[in-house]
Amino acid sequence: MPGNDAIAHHGIVYALGPGDAAAVREHDAKTPGLGWQCFGGTGVEGADVEYDDEDDEGGDEGGDEGGDEGGDEGAAWVDTWAPGATETLLDHDAGFKLEPGSLIVFQMHYNLLSTNGTSGESDQSAVRLRLTDGTPQTRELQTWSLNAPTELPCAPGEWGPLCDREASIADVTTRFGSEVGGFADELVEECSGGVVPKPGPTQACDIDVEEPATVFAGFGHMHMRGRAIKVELNPGTSQAEVLLDVPQFDFDNQRMAKLASPVEVEPGDTLRVTCTHDAGLRSQVPQLSALPPRYVVWGDGTGDEMCLGIMTVSPRES
Known part of the structure; x- marks a missing residue:
């Protein structure tokens, strides 16, 4: 749900399991201001994004920074928004699994070219998820x-x-x-x-x-x-x-x-x-x-x- 279309470049939703929650909260607490900078992934060491193909995604969604010691579960890439994107509902019983105690990390990337180098823009982008309890037959997505x-x-x-x-x-x-x-x-x-x-x-x-x-x-x-x-x-x-x-x-x-x-x-x-x-x-x-x-x-x-x-x-x- 983009807040300021003029500067929103993309948003990515990551899910981190309960074993990584403490590292994320610690990183957030020690970083000045709201949130933290993450050129790629979650930006929290030890809570890296797990990619499920041959490549290791870099740049936009891949690099990592920080000095915390996290869990060993890794972050799952749950959803992506970019300009023009709307909600997509699959025609199958499938979804991304969220364990009790999991955290959602939202990476927001801004298009600074649109500001012509000036400051003063603000944004209140948000994430809305559809949740279901699932069944043994529900397919887990990656x-x-x-x-x-x-x-x-x-x-x-x-x-x-x-x-x-x-x-x-x-x-x-x-x-x-x-x-x-x-x-x-x-x-x-x-x-x-x-x-x-x-x-x-x-x-x-x-x-x-x-x-x-x-x-x-x-x-x-x-x-x-x-x-x-x-x-x-x-x-x-x-x-x-x-x-x-x-x-x-x-x-x-x-x-x-x-x-x-x-x-x-x-x-x-x-x-x-x-x-x-x-x-x-x-x-x-x-x-x-x-x-x-x-x-x-x-x-x-x-x-x-x-x-x-x-x-x-x-x-x-x-």
Whole structure:
């Protein structure tokens, strides 16, 4: 439930089990003001976000800070809001499990480009959840984050210091810290064996499925240079299937898409996430036009980019 649409970039709901509650409360108590800064995840050491795919999500939802000693349960990624998103109800008896004594941590990320560098904006975004007691038949949900690199060079005819890849990564690191800044190279290692892919508008990553699961829905997230995002199952084979297809991505109209019918995935299957970005949008989008040309890599800022397929799944026995 966004409070100030002008500055709301995204909100993520994390659930932490009772074993992590003390660490979260301690971290909150010792941090001045309301809440605490978290460039990624919960921002509480020892209460890190558990990701249930091959990748370790970084940047927007991934890094971690803090010095507390927490439990060993980890945080579950429960829900995501981005501009345009509304409530999505699945047509199945399924949900995210919350144990008694669990805590909800709400990460709110703001679009500071919209303020033109001025202060004074306020926000009262909130979270509303539907709760049910569940039954032995209720399917427990998980979030799989499927990430691909962003390796977008400056547009033809543009040049500047940040058009160099290493300089751009150093700039992201200065703004958001080493975990976020290092994620561009982590993705290169995971997706192409450490070889930086040919810079260009379209990049992809193949992720191996490691456990049997049912896929119910998908949510594609990019920033303001995003043009298209797709998630495919077993591409290039006779079993190929498209799970998520957003051919005309709109930053202001992001939402979860339910699959027409749930899809079963098995160990040995491959999930491919593909994103297309447009460097030319820097000079066309008002909020980006004041920024200098840059080689765009993964980063937290609205002026940076991401390629993120957020899949809602339920693990099952093989």
